[in-house]
Amino acid sequence: MTVWSRDDSHLPAALRGLRLPMVAAPLFIISVPELVIAQCKAGIVGSFPALNAREGEGEHPLLDTWLTQITEELDRHNQANPDRPAAPFAVNQIVHRSNVRLDRDLEICVRHKVPIWITSLGARVEVNEAAHSCGGIVLHDIINNTFAKKAIDKGADGLVAVAAGAGGHAGAQSPFALVREIRQWFDGPLLLSGAIATGAALLAARAAGADFGYVGSPFIATHEANAQPGYKQMIVESGAEDIVTSSLFTGVSGNYLKPSITAAGLDPDDLPSADASSMNFGSGSSKPKAWKEIWGAGQGIGAVDELTDTASFVARIESEYLAAGRSLAAEFTG
Numbered sequence: 001m002t003v004w005s006r007d008d009s010h011l012p013a014a015l016r017g018l019r020l021p022m023v024a025a026p027l028f029i030i031s032v033p034e035l036v037i038a039q040c041k042a043g044i045v046g047s048f049p050a051l052n053a054r055e056g057e058g059e060h061p062l063l064d065t066w067l068t069q070i071t072e073e074l075d076r077h078n079q080a081n082p083d084r085p086a087a088p089f090a091v092n093q094i095v096h097r098s099n100v101r102l103d104r105d106l107e108i109c110v111r112h113k114v115p116i117w118i119t120s121l122g123a124r125v126e127v128n129e130a131a132h133s134c135g136g137i138v139l140h141d142i143i144n145n146t147f148a149k150k151a152i153d154k155g156a157d158g159l160v161a162v163a164a165g166a167g168g169h170a171g172a173q174s175p176f177a178l179v180r181e182i183r184q185w186f187d188g189p190l191l192l193s194g195a196i197a198t199g200a201a202l203l204a205a206r207a208a209g210a211d212f213g214y215v216g217s218p219f220i221a222t223h224e225a226n227a228q229p230g231y232k233q234m235i236v237e238s239g240a241e242d243i244v245t246s247s248l249f250t251g252v253s254g255n256y257l258k259p260s261i262t263a264a265g266l267d268p269d270d271l272p273s274a275d276a277s278s279m280n281f282g283s284g285s286s287k288p289k290a291w292k293e294i295w296g297a298g299q300g301i302g303a304v305d306e307l308t309d310t311a312s313f314v315a316r317i318e319s320e321y322l323a324a325g326r327s328l329a330a331e332f333t334g
């Protein structure tokens with residue numbers, strides 16, 4: 001039963017007809033095919049970083065295997081459930097000079113005709129051209145209006161505005177300021193991230209002017225996420241006050257769980273900073289310690305109070321979204 005309807009005809013085909021205006025954000029280490037497939041089957045765009053697929057020396061590229069697995073599984077689902085088809089999936093490319101796998105990964109994604117490409121840490125014309133060559137669209141991750149303009153100038157189709165409070169490499173700007181500045185000149189696909197963990201927050205993102213909410217941290221506390229049990233539990237038990245912002249672990253400012261920093265023997269309230277030159281996404285050497293022992297999360301996790309499966313989490317967001325929409329709409333009648 002459709003209980004809300006939306007004119008999404010202005011959006012690229014890959015982003016139309018979703019169950020909710022929601023895209024699951026790519027999470028380093030955590031987003032694996034099981035999670036992506038569950039997200040897409042639940043009717044929202046699922047995603048993973050290409051760098052999560054790491055094969056051993058001399059082995060067949062795991063990215064190729066994962067893309068085959070995801071595509072085949074979603075095709076099977078669509079044939080069995082023509083009335084509720086899966087949403088498309090997205091692959092995240094870290095476009096940074098230290099990502100030595102980038103060219104190979106682009107070639108694999110073109111071959112698999114990946115429908116949605118999410119690019120981070122650098123906008124490059126060649127990457128956008130590669131995506132377009134196979135019919136894909138590119139959504140580029142930005143933290144301010146200047147980077148947003150550069151990304152569109154270089155050929156990205158849409159933007160992911162990463163505002164304050166987001167997990168991973170968060171921005172510092174208020175979501176209201178960031179969306180407003182971008183919407184002054186850009187009417188294409190705009191996703192907003194930063195602590196969106198409830199249906200009401202998703203509605204707020206739409207009201208602010210974004211087409212979609214981009215949700216990351218809550219998925220860490222799902223059964224399908226590739227995270228240690230202690231990490232999932234820490235997400236359930238923590239809130240916004242337990243998040244600290246630091247550049248120490250990757251060279252770029254990011255948000256992390258304080259208890260994981262304490263557990264690693266550091267003082268979360270007295271961390272030195274690091275400079276961007278220490279960033280390294282090279283194959284097999286991307287300082288895994290930063291994400292394996294020092295756990296990332298955004299400020300929205302106060303809303304996550306149970307470990308659940310992805311389908312149930314998306315169903316909860318949907319019912320909250322509808323309730324929040326109806327309640328606000330009631331203020332405008334008459």
Ligand SMILES: Cc1cc2nc3c(=O)[nH]c(=O)nc-3n(C[C@H](O)[C@H](O)[C@H](O)COP(=O)(O)O)c2cc1C
Pocket residue numbers: 025026027028029030049092119120141162165166167168169193194195196214215216217218295296297298299300
């Ligand atoms: C543990 C963790 C790992 C992340 N890894 C990536 C990544 O590999 N690539 C990327 O573009 N963004 C990454 N992000 C950022 C998310 O894609 C997204 O922007 C963010 O989680 C949204 O904010 P939220 O967590 O408050 O929902 C990561 C975030 C977290 C929490």
